[in-house]
Amino acid sequence: MKSKERRIRDSILTLITIVVIFILLYLANQFMSNYQLRILNLCGIYIILSLSMILINGFLGLFSLGHAGFMAIGAYTVALLTLPPMEKQLNYYLEPIVPWLANTEWSFLPAILLGGVFAAIAGLLIGAPVLRLKDDYLAIATLGFAEIIRIIFTNLQSVTNGSLGLKGLPKIEIGIPFTGLALNMSACIWIAAVITVLFMVRLVKGSYGKAFLAIREDEIAAEAMGINVFKHKLLAFVIASFFAGIGGAFLGNIMGTVDPLMFRFLLTYNIVLIVVFGGIGSLTGGVLAAIVITAAMEMLRFLDSSFDLGPLEIPGIPGVRMVVFSLLLMFIIIFKPRGIMGVREFSWQWLIDLPNNTKNYYADRAIRKSKAKKGCDQ
Known part of the structure; x- marks a missing residue:
């Protein structure tokens, strides 16, 4: 089959797959419980977050641990812009909100785009100095940035409501022009996930993706071939920060509340677990691992509480679930260091x-x- 015919065939199959996904999503909204829908939506959110981290850690070969900070920026931006004025008055009872935010109320679409842009700007500002570091030094610097953001949000009482956080966030809903219809939370999240997947695939298959891989393999050789290493690193960091802000905004809205404790290092650890499990250099692995790990985390939640095992009652120990996943991560690193997909990608021709x-x-x-x-x- 000629390459042009193959591209047309692959585009048609991809379009059919997207249509099938949204048909299944519609059926899920009709027949699934709220708890099951919540897990389904979390899978979509973690797809966005895992692919954004794979871009930095997988295709550039950097080791960044600052995702929680970018997520916090996106989540707080959307929460402050979409929260109704009456809810703001109920939330800010220790100290009044700043006047320029008191009566601000945006619709969700422009708010989440602005949240992503703010996260990207933060990625630009932090990436310019820290991307000159390498390996563990870069990881420590980005982790420190995430903690700084969390501490700032904790202490900005009149803007972020400090440690009390923001509660009563409105449900996600985006109107479709000229139809009178609106997309619900699940549709918005999975549309964003599909857009993220398509964008990342196009990015890594293009000239920028080849430059990223060249930098990952050998920075000196890439620079000798005329690639501006720092420019490409910063570009990937900004793009990943944008999508991390989008994912954080969705996560805040699906929880219905935003507070600084949500964005501790443990959140970044969950994303790292997904990336390592799926394959640190594979977008396909990131998608599969995001679904599998997110569902498994909920299925194993019973380990944190007491449960019956036949005639025995096993007392629950908080945190056992994360111990299980830590052991899983160690097992993968030892026996399958490249993850379940390694650097392989799904293709229609392979199928x-x-x-x-x-x-x-x-x-x-x-x-x-x-x-x-x-x-x-x-």
Whole structure:
């Protein structure tokens, strides 16, 4: 098949897949419970967050731990802009909110875009100095940035309501022009997730993606080939910060509340776990791991509380769930250091060729066994 025909076929199959996803999403909203929908929405949010981290940690080979800070910026921006004035009065009872925010109320779409832009600006400001560092030094610097952001938000009582946080956030809803219809929370989150996947795929397959991979493999060689290493690092950092801000905004709204304790290092650790599990250099692995890990985290929540195991009552210990995932992370690092996908990516051609490849694999295996048996007989 010619490359042009293959691209057209792949585009049609991708479009059909997107339509099927949203049909399934509509059915999920009709038949799933609120708890199940919450898990489904969290899967979409963690897809956005994992792909944004893979761009930095996987395709550039950097080690950034500042995601929680960018998420906090996006979450607080959207919360402050969308919270109705009456709710703001109820939230700010220790100290009144600053006048220029007291009566501000935006719709969700411009608010979340501005949240992403603010997070990207923060990524630009922090990335300019710290991206000159490498390895552990970069990780420590970005982790320190995330903690600084959290402490600032904790102490800005008249702006962020300090440690009390913001409660009563309105439900996500985006109107569709000229139709009188509106997209609900699930639709908004999964549209954002699909856009993130498509954008990242286009980015890493283009010239910028090739430059990112060249920098990851050897910075000196990439610079010798004419690639502006610092410019590409900063660009990837800003893009990842933008999507982290978007993911943080969705996370705040799905929780219905935003407070500084939400954005501790543990949140970044969860995203790192997803990235390592899926494959630090694979967008496909990031998507799969985001769904699997998010669902498993909820399924194993019973470990934190007491439960019956036959005639025995097992007392729950808070934090056991995260211990299980820590052990899982250690297991993956030891036995599968590249994750479940490594650097491999899904493609339609691979899926189409899968039956033949499987058939050929078992045929070759049977031939090898037959030859080995004949050798033993001789």
